[in-house]
Amino acid sequence: MSDLVAVILAAGKGTRMRSKMPKVLHKVGGKAMLQHVIDAATAAGAEKKVVIVGHEAELVETMVADQGKIALQAEQLGTGHAVMQTKEVLKDFHGTAMILCGDTPLLEGEELAKFYAEHKTSGAAATVLTAMMDNPFGYGRIIRDAAGNVQGIVEEKDATAEQKLIKEINTGIYCIECPLLFDVLATLTCDNAQGEYYLTDVLSKLNAAGQKVGGVVTADSDMVMGINSRQQLAVAESVMRQRVLAKLMDAGVTIMDPASTFIEASVKIGADTIIYPYTWLEGSTEIGEDCEIGPNARFTNVKIGNACHLQFIYGHDCRVCDAVTAGPYVHLRPDTVLSNRVKIGNFVEVKNSNVGEGTKLPHLLYIGDSDIGSGVNMGCGCITVNYDGKKKYRTVIEDDAFVGCNTNLVAPVTVRKGSYIGAGSTITKEVPENALGIGRAKQINIEGWAEKQRQK
Ligand code: UD1
Ligand code: CA
Secondary structure (H helix, E strand, O other), X not given: OOOEEEEEEEOOOOHHHOOOOOHHHOEXXXXXXXXXXXXXXXXOOOOEEEEEEEOEHHHHHHHHHHHOEEEEOOOOOOHHHHHHOOOOOOOOOOEEXXXXXXXXXXXXXXXXXXXXXXXXXXXXXXXXXXXXXXXXOOOOEEEEOOOOOEEEEXXXXXXXXXXXXXXXXXXXXXXXXXXXXXXXXXXXOOOOXXXXXXXXXXXXXXXXXXXXXXXXXXXOHHHHOOOOOHHHHHHHHHHHHXXXXXHHHHXXXXXXXXXXEEEOOOOEEOOOOEEOOOEEEEOXXXXXXXXXXXXXXXXXXXXXXXXXXXXXXXXXXXXEOOOOEEOOOEEEOOOOEXXXXXXXXXXXXXXXXXXXXXXXXXXXXXXXXXXXXXXXEEOOOOEEEOEOOOOEOOEEEOOOOEEOOOOEEEOOEEEOOOOEEOOOOEEOOOEOOOOEEOOOOOOOOOOOHHHHHHHO
């Protein structure tokens, strides 16, 4: 849609966050607030975007990358001044500027699309999105005439006692026609309580010039919540979380206890999977159908197949195929692949390893930099000795091998197909196919030793 451009204000410092980081880069649901706004604009059909940056401009620009053009507001002289900085970028633009703030992470594309459609059909020069608030403190108030037309917006700090009683507030979201917007911006002054160039004054000026100015009330005031402090950030996080969980439940996922379940919007989960309490699912994590996840599971960027049972486990940047069971107390580290029907028991760590179909790693193991075939059984306490202090080496264990308890596999080393390793071995050489490998000191018994010891 070429006649719509999103203009996103993100130059402010966000003083009340008390943060080294610019406010709009703080995350809600694992994603920067500004990114939420950019995504909502895209979903509303605003392919073109201009982001106004100022405080820590480089950091914000880096996040925006190729998602939009950048306009620099070197000094933060108010919201009107901020939009003036887009004049150069939008000098040939004829159409609607949808003006948004970078600190409203709960905004959704559908709502914006509806707002834009209403602006278009009304034929107004400008339309403001408003909300009814029981406690309107701090927001600009909407001033309407007897016929209900928007006459202007009065900031809290400039409002009379009577105006402060108005409960309809300015969300800071507008659709304004260009190039008219820039003609009016050029006439703004800063003779107000804050000594700033108010974007809100554009509406009263348009109204005074006989242009039509509309106001659309949003049904969901949560959605337009602006985040100024860490406390408000926590409120937004909780609203976002409930939203994500509600969508998953509607799609057939059982969430046993939403209050103790943390799932980012980016995560995908198949139907009939059950999520037990104290579960964190993050990033590009995908879980198939019919799984039981948790209690106490955390997965970051993990692809999980169908019918897996995974409890008391942390996995990151790895892959789990179908019908795998793992836990309790398992750590799956990056570049690990667990094939179908792998069984992992308690106190097991697997790193940068491929584990073949149906292989069992039941208790107390460290598996690092390994390629383990299918049908392998690793006894309790086995360890791959993969690191000599300088380099890492691989361990290869072929199909159907049986590794006895408490074996050290000193890499690089290969255990061939179908072989056995005696318990307590330290294996430093290849074990041939179908052989028995034993590498441990021979046992000696001293007859009567204990008896003599007791008589001393
Ligand atoms: C603004 C509105 C107010 C509205 C409220 C909604 C004005 C004058 N007031 O007030 O009517 O109810 O938003 O949340 O517009 N920014 C810049 N450059 C600046 C100043 C601000 O980029 O020079 C950015 C900020 O980073 C922020 C946004 O504009 O993302 C809003 O600024 P803020 O100072 O929070 O405005 P409010 O006082 O909340
Ligand atoms: Ca604000």
